[in-house]
Amino acid sequence: MTEFNIASMASHAKTASRVAAQLSAQQKNALLNAIADAIEANSDFIIAENAKDITAGAEKGLTQAMLDRLLLTPQAVKDISAAIREINGLKDPVGDVSNLALRPNGLQVGKMRIPLGVIAMIYEARPNVTAEAAALCIKSGNAVILRGGSEAIHSNLAIAQCLHQTIAELGIDKNIVSVIPDTSRTVIEQLLKQKETIDLVIPRGGEGLIRYVTENSQIPVIQHYKGVCHLYIDKHADLDKAINILVNGKTQKPSACNAFETVLVHGDISAQFLPLAAKALADAAKVSVHACKHSIGYFPNAELATQDDYHAEYLAQEIAVKVVSSFDNAIAHINEFTSDHTEVIVSQDISRCQAFVKQINSSVVMVNASSRFSDGNQLGLGSEIGISTSKLHAYGPMGLEALTTEKFIVFGDGQIRE
Amino acid sequence: MTEFNIASMASHAKTASRVAAQLSAQQKNALLNAIADAIEANSDFIIAENAKDITAGAEKGLTQAMLDRLLLTPQAVKDISAAIREINGLKDPVGDVSNLALRPNGLQVGKMRIPLGVIAMIYEARPNVTAEAAALCIKSGNAVILRGGSEAIHSNLAIAQCLHQTIAELGIDKNIVSVIPDTSRTVIEQLLKQKETIDLVIPRGGEGLIRYVTENSQIPVIQHYKGVCHLYIDKHADLDKAINILVNGKTQKPSACNAFETVLVHGDISAQFLPLAAKALADAAKVSVHACKHSIGYFPNAELATQDDYHAEYLAQEIAVKVVSSFDNAIAHINEFTSDHTEVIVSQDISRCQAFVKQINSSVVMVNASSRFSDGNQLGLGSEIGISTSKLHAYGPMGLEALTTEKFIVFGDGQIRE
Incomplete structure (x- = not known):
């Protein structure tokens, strides 16, 4: 994948993010339910593709622990669908209005919760992140670009195929979810330069990956290095x-x-x-x-x-x-x-x-x-997309709300400033 | 000022930020009132130092508009004090607890508002920013590092002297406010590398300065380029x-x-x-x-x-x-x-x-x-430290709350995870 393609993918994601932001809660729920159904229905296909990753991983000499994390059994595929349905059961934060207050001149000023726009996830071997991160981003009205590790590439592309087919069947812009098929580090470099189109990067994996992303990104990054x-x-x-x-x-x-x-x-x-x-x-x-x-x-x-x-x-x-x-x-x-x-x-x-x-x-x-x-599920967030140990934007386990921001909304009746 | 000194200043600011975070609302109010008093009392000194900047500015050929922004009259000094007293009248956001809810296992989980830590402000000619940004950071429990433009260096150092004397008189670590006396661009480069000690950088000025800071910072930056x-x-x-x-x-x-x-x-x-x-x-x-x-x-x-x-x-x-x-x-x-x-x-x-x-x-x-x-004062924030047009952390005019974040707080009675 060339630089042109990454820029083009990010640009399409930006356009799609405007679609994602305007989906109603009902539309998002219908989509996530359909995705959960599609993943279960395509369990055999996903497991067959996963087997290619397992074979390649064993040949490359991955540790048993890594192969265990990579392996998708019929139960593991069901668990992915269940996780998507659980995310779907969470309250949609988009559109919530808070702190609506009257100013002395009669202006009503408040804040409305909106999606961030385009989220890029960079992660290592675990294929379930592909589905669950996509579900969290869709539920919060964002477009997402997913770049998983090379060890899980067949599994990730198989899950992506289910996602895209379902999104297209519901007549929604399929670029709300993009999966990068290239697993080179060059592609990460290019991705981290798309500051005009990508709003946030979330790296998940070892400390080396996280430091690399943080030091090379021109886009805001949310991360945690370690837990002492x-x-x-x-x-x-x-x-x-x-x-x-x-x-x-x-x-x-x-x-x-x-x-x-x-x-x-x-x-x-x-x-x-x-x-x-x-x-x-x-x-x-x-x-x-x-x-x-x-x-x-x-x-x-x-x-x-x-x-x-x-x-x-x-x-x-x-x-x-x-x-x-x-x-x-x-x-x-x-x-x-x-x-x-x-x-x-x-x-x-x-x-x-x-x-x-x-x-x-x-x-x-x-x-x-x-x-x-101390994790998002246990603290009541339902599901987490990551943890932040930097104080900007989000701090601690990040759920749906951390994938949104608030704009000011102002209702007047012709007021001008003296 | 060498690299060592900037790192040392930032490290002292980090230590002082723990002091700032633990100041009570009463202590912060007493400090800000004393600072407002000191600035009025030292009006002649500040104006005399400002005259050096005006003379140098005229020699350098600054435009009349720039000289107007730079000039401190007796009324302008009074306005700075009044702005600090107005900031002091705002509600202290630190320590507010929200969303305290009971989990099924009896854990109480909520969020408590805390300061960000150390804020670095990089700005151009206006000397009032030195006092007002310091006041906003103190009120929100942060330590602040101020790096104003060379045109206002004498004015800024005079205001800094008032700040430091007052802080010391109240027995508080004076490193809660640091003013960088070096106006070279090298010092900004060094400042933007202190990611272990500085939590946030806010550049205010022309688009060139803002782009430079954003592209060269290893610390999160909040900015807006322009308003179309x-x-x-x-x-x-x-x-x-x-x-x-x-x-x-x-x-x-x-x-x-x-x-x-x-x-x-x-x-x-x-x-x-x-x-x-x-x-x-x-x-x-x-x-x-x-x-x-x-x-x-x-x-x-x-x-x-x-x-x-x-x-x-x-x-x-x-x-x-x-x-x-x-x-x-x-x-x-x-x-x-x-x-x-x-x-x-x-x-x-x-x-x-x-x-x-x-x-x-x-x-x-x-x-x-x-x-x-569309500015912080008019929208009811009282005062603003800047405007963000990136969606991370804060979006739109930024008041005291945007200088804070929330940590999770959890109250148990011996609960362990099954």
């Missing part, structure tokens, strides 16, 4: 809750960005908490521990924690442990090492909890709950 | 309102970005409207007209409008006029030439007005009112 989530056990913590939250947040799915990487323990409670923590972490998942000098004695096989440990996103059954002498020291540690993803306090003292919520400005701040709840 | 505002006179327009709005929107302050540049007239009403428009525009300000072939006959000295005219931001007593054969053609023209700033319909037909508001996704869409109301 902190758990702070206050001296007024309920120890049962603390242990449950530690074990769940660390061990339930350590590969997730919302898993804990560091636990900070108030010195006044460390002698009671740390022996319980050592046993619970060992019992649950033989968690490897990098401990500070004040806590290392409680963990038989621990290594001494370094500064690097406090920066690390282990993505594994591995954790850093540090005793802090005060609440303020816990806040200072988090401010120094935060990735602005998710931080949790466990405490029964309401003043401490309020101070933590006020002073920590990470994208998700929690009291007495597992960090594993 | 359209007025559409529908066939159901009230002609008196139409003429008043045309004359006011075009001639009251043609140098403003919210002035009209093109008027579109429905063909069914053009024979009645255009003679009135020709007379009114000539009477009000001898407006030069670039007219389409269907309208040129009504304007004695008009030139034939080209595509360039429809793209032009005249910033002068000059306008493009075009007859459109339908409402849809008006929408299509606006979609093709819009700068996403402000568009206005004049019509008594409510269905037409609703369709216009729904179909035009510029940042401000108005019915039966002058485009001159």
